[in-house]
Amino acid sequence: MRPTAPLILLAAAVVAAGTLTACGSGPAGDRNTVKVAFIKDTNSKVTVRDDYVRLVARQFEKSHPGKKVRLIPIQASENDYYTKIQQMMRSPRTAPDLVYEDTFLVNSDITAGLLRPLDAQLRGWKEWRQFEPAAKAAARGQDGHTYGVPDGTDTRGLWFNKKIFKRAGLPADWRPRTWDEVLDAARTVKRRVPGVIPLNVFTGKGAGEAAVMQGFEMLLYGTGENQLYDPDSRKWVTGTRGFRDSLAFLDTVYRERLGPEVSDALSPNIQTSVATELLPEEKLAIDLDGSWLGQQWQKTGGGNPWPAWSATLGQTPFPTQHGAPPGKVSLAGGWTWSVPRQARQPQLAWQLIETFQSRQNALEWCVRGAQIAVRKDVAADPRYRKSVPGIGFFTGLVTISRYRPALPDYPKVAAAIGEAMEAVTAGDSAPDKAARDYDVSLRSLVGGRTVAKP
Amino acid sequence: MTAGAAGSAGATRSAGPAGTTATPRTPRRTPARTRPLRWAPLVPATVLLLLFLGGPLVYCVGIAFTDAQLTGQESASFVGLANFRHAFGDPAFRNAVVLTLVFTVVSSVLGQNTLGLALAGLLRRASRPVRTLTGALVITAWVLPEIVAGFLLYTFFERRGTLNALLAWLHLPAQNWLFGLPILAVSFANVWRGTAFSMLIYSAALAGIPTEISESAEVDGAGGLRRLWHITLPMIRRSVGTNLMLNTLQTLSVFGLIWVMTRGGPGGRSQTLPVFMYDQAFTKSLIGYGTAVALLLLVVGALFSAVYLRLLREEV
Numbered sequence: 001m002r003p004t005a006p007l008i009l010l011a012a013a014v015v016a017a018g019t020l021t022a023c024g025s026g027p028a029g030d031r032n033t034v035k036v037a038f039i040k041d042t043n044s045k046v047t048v049r050d051d052y053v054r055l056v057a058r059q060f061e062k063s064h065p066g067k068k069v070r071l072i073p074i075q076a077s078e079n080d081y082y083t084k085i086q087q088m089m090r091s092p093r094t095a096p097d098l099v100y101e102d103t104f105l106v107n108s109d110i111t112a113g114l115l116r117p118l119d120a121q122l123r124g125w126k127e128w129r130q131f132e133p134a135a136k137a138a139a140r141g142q143d144g145h146t147y148g149v150p151d152g153t154d155t156r157g158l159w160f161n162k163k164i165f166k167r168a169g170l171p172a173d174w175r176p177r178t179w180d181e182v183l184d185a186a187r188t189v190k191r192r193v194p195g196v197i198p199l200n201v202f203t204g205k206g207a208g209e210a211a212v213m214q215g216f217e218m219l220l221y222g223t224g225e226n227q228l229y230d231p232d233s234r235k236w237v238t239g240t241r242g243f244r245d246s247l248a249f250l251d252t253v254y255r256e257r258l259g260p261e262v263s264d265a266l267s268p269n270i271q272t273s274v275a276t277e278l279l280p281e282e283k284l285a286i287d288l289d290g291s292w293l294g295q296q297w298q299k300t301g302g303g304n305p306w307p308a309w310s311a312t313l314g315q316t317p318f319p320t321q322h323g324a325p326p327g328k329v330s331l332a333g334g335w336t337w338s339v340p341r342q343a344r345q346p347q348l349a350w351q352l353i354e355t356f357q358s359r360q361n362a363l364e365w366c367v368r369g370a371q372i373a374v375r376k377d378v379a380a381d382p383r384y385r386k387s388v389p390g391i392g393f394f395t396g397l398v399t400i401s402r403y404r405p406a407l408p409d410y411p412k413v414a415a416a417i418g419e420a421m422e423a424v425t426a427g428d429s430a431p432d433k434a435a436r437d438y439d440v441s442l443r444s445l446v447g448g449r450t451v452a453k454p
Numbered sequence: 455m456t457a458g459a460a461g462s463a464g465a466t467r468s469a470g471p472a473g474t475t476a477t478p479r480t481p482r483r484t485p486a487r488t489r490p491l492r493w494a495p496l497v498p499a500t501v502l503l504l505l506f507l508g509g510p511l512v513y514c515v516g517i518a519f520t521d522a523q524l525t526g527q528e529s530a531s532f533v534g535l536a537n538f539r540h541a542f543g544d545p546a547f548r549n550a551v552v553l554t555l556v557f558t559v560v561s562s563v564l565g566q567n568t569l570g571l572a573l574a575g576l577l578r579r580a581s582r583p584v585r586t587l588t589g590a591l592v593i594t595a596w597v598l599p600e601i602v603a604g605f606l607l608y609t610f611f612e613r614r615g616t617l618n619a620l621l622a623w624l625h626l627p628a629q630n631w632l633f634g635l636p637i638l639a640v641s642f643a644n645v646w647r648g649t650a651f652s653m654l655i656y657s658a659a660l661a662g663i664p665t666e667i668s669e670s671a672e673v674d675g676a677g678g679l680r681r682l683w684h685i686t687l688p689m690i691r692r693s694v695g696t697n698l699m700l701n702t703l704q705t706l707s708v709f710g711l712i713w714v715m716t717r718g719g720p721g722g723r724s725q726t727l728p729v730f731m732y733d734q735a736f737t738k739s740l741i742g743y744g745t746a747v748a749l750l751l752l753v754v755g756a757l758f759s760a761v762y763l764r765l766l767r768e769e770v
Binding site for chain 1 (some may be wrong): 523524525526527533580613630632633644717719720721723736737738740
């Protein structure tokens with residue numbers, strides 16, 4: 001053996017070992033740092049949540065000397081955000097210590113074993129008594145444990161532009177009783193105020209869960225009981241008239257050109273475009289949307305200040321299909337703070353949740369984020385009641401609001417609904433055909449746990 | 455990581471020849487002892503390759519036979535060929551295969567390849583400033599990151615985008631390709647982005663044709679087209695094969711461009727296999743199924759490669 005050969009071997013081995021171990025260990029978890037992952041608005045000008053999280057983080061660092069909070073804002077559309085955090089939570093090297101979870105997803109992530117139960121901490125936490133029962137159940141797994149603390153909820157209804165309504169000869173205290181009355185108002189706007197989009201209903205895959213919840217389920221939940229999931233048989237429902245009728249409503253909106261241009265409606269940017277362009281520029285008459293819209297138009301951190309919105313826009317509940325009681329429909333969602341199972345600093349993470357949900361900070365978030373309060377003390381606070389115009393209206397919808405099936409299969413089912421909506425909106429399938437395709441795809445997605453209903 | 459691999463590769467190159475020349479000078483050593491030692495310097499590089507290229511591939515093959523999910527299920531179990539059976543029975547998958555073939559043939563084989571050859575040929579005759587300017591522009595499109603190119607082309611093709619502004623200015627009817635014919639829009643986008651690569655390969659290949667040959671053909675009275683068909687193409691045949699292979703493989707895996715421009719929509723009308731795979735694996739959380747589709751994409755790539763390799767091997 002030449003004398004240099006062992007040297008070269010040794011050098012190569014050292015280099016390899018160095019790089020390999022560097023790849024393996026990652027940044028050693030700092031015992032004094034707590035990492036927080038949350039969603040950042042795709043419109044960089046909207047910094048409502050970033051500002052609030054930073055505020056709480058600074059408070060935490062002050063009250064816990066020597067501890068640091070590292071913020072991980074993830075700027076993405078909601079669907080991409082879900083994917084990102086799921087991937088982060090799978091490995092201890094990338095898992096944050098605290099994560100902002102959509103209640104839409106939380107049950108699925110609980111079943112996947114990505115989150116950590118918080119029962120022990122909640123038992124000793126006196127603020128928990130202030131939470132509404134429905135909010136306490138928001139992040140409760142099928143195993144009965146609680147995996148997150150919600151920081152607000154949201155409800156849904158119709159927003160309409162009173163100025164456009166006046167020009168169309170429609171009343172400023174508009175209160176439609178049935179779907180047909182909504183469509184009739186939209187047709188009137190189309191006829192009398194050309195150049196304005198009469199009615200926006202989110203649809204398709206581009207808008208993701210926003211389309212499924214604000215668009216489709218607002219319709220479906222107004223067609224009858226248990227049109228999506230049957231809690232008695234614990235099976236997903238196929239073949240219902242409600243499903244077909246809801247798709248038919250979308251078909252009418254887009255075929256009669258009452259909605260936005262189809263290519264715009266199916267674009268992933270439609271949500272941003274409605275909130276930052278179509279509504280403020282008064283190009284949209286009626287919008288089926290969420291209670292939080294007002295946060296976009298605040299003077300600070302809101303991206304697109306529009307002080308006149310509270311005088312220009314009215315709100316009214318979305319009706320059931322034929323006006324069946326209670327006569328209005330709303331769905332409730334919201335987000336929770338949860339601790340991933342792979343978190344390195346679960347204790348610190350819990351302490352940070354406590355800081356987030358101090359009465360003062362909880363109130364601060366509801367006011368800044370135009371959230372519907374889930375705590376009784378916050379809901380009763382005069383500052384909250386006067387925070388955003390319309391908050392009283394949307395808070396009033398909480399009592400009739402329905403929740404999506406909190407089941408691990410739900411995200412997959414929602415994706416299938418998005419596809420059915422897209423097929424109808426793009427004109428690829430008639431509503432009946434799209435509903436049948438959904439049934440087929442549903443059966444395969446939930447492993448055959450379906451039941452046919454009329 | 456890169457430094458480690460490059461370092462060990464460098465060590466391999468310098469140690470290999472040195473080891474062989476050293477043998478006659480040290481007659482005591484038998485060849486049988488030398489041979490395994492000659493491979494020793496290759497070990498780190500081989501280990502790294504196996505670990506970081508082979509490893510993920512094996513992992514990927516493994517997952518493709520399970521029902522692994524991103525969320526909604528804690529553990530994965532072996533399901534045999536179920537994912538593949540599901541794929542072949544899935545109309546959305548078949549749609550994606552067809553669209554992938556259309557996308558590859560239109561944008562890579564016809565678009566990038568032909569346009570690249572044409573540009574390379576024209577640039578040989580162009581004056582220096584034209585050559586420099588055109589070359590720089592084409593290569594800029596190629597150097598742009600995929601996401602940036604995607605957003606640029608989205609704003610170009612979009613309903614209120616640049617293209618429609620230009621068409622309106624010329625009093626031509628507007629288009630809405632992103633909605634009406636999205637597969638064509640993303641194909642054009644890929645041609646725009648990838649032509650530079652073909653142009654560079656063909657420029658090098660054309661420069662390698664001795665001028666005497668084309669001049670003598672010209673003297674014999676061969677026109678431009680006949681010279682192209684009988685002289686140029688046969689002489690750069692190997693470059694054509696290499697270029698087609700690289701282009702095709704790159705086009706088959708285009709994801710960012712399509713995702714940014716259309717997200718595979720509307721209604722799956724521009725959903726090529728990589729987009730379909732992402733949709734299944736990450737939107738529907740079916741990692742196992744998505745991985746199986748990835749393997750099938752690998753098969754499609756292998757088929758194309760086999761065809762091109764035959765083209766390369768045949769002698770004139």
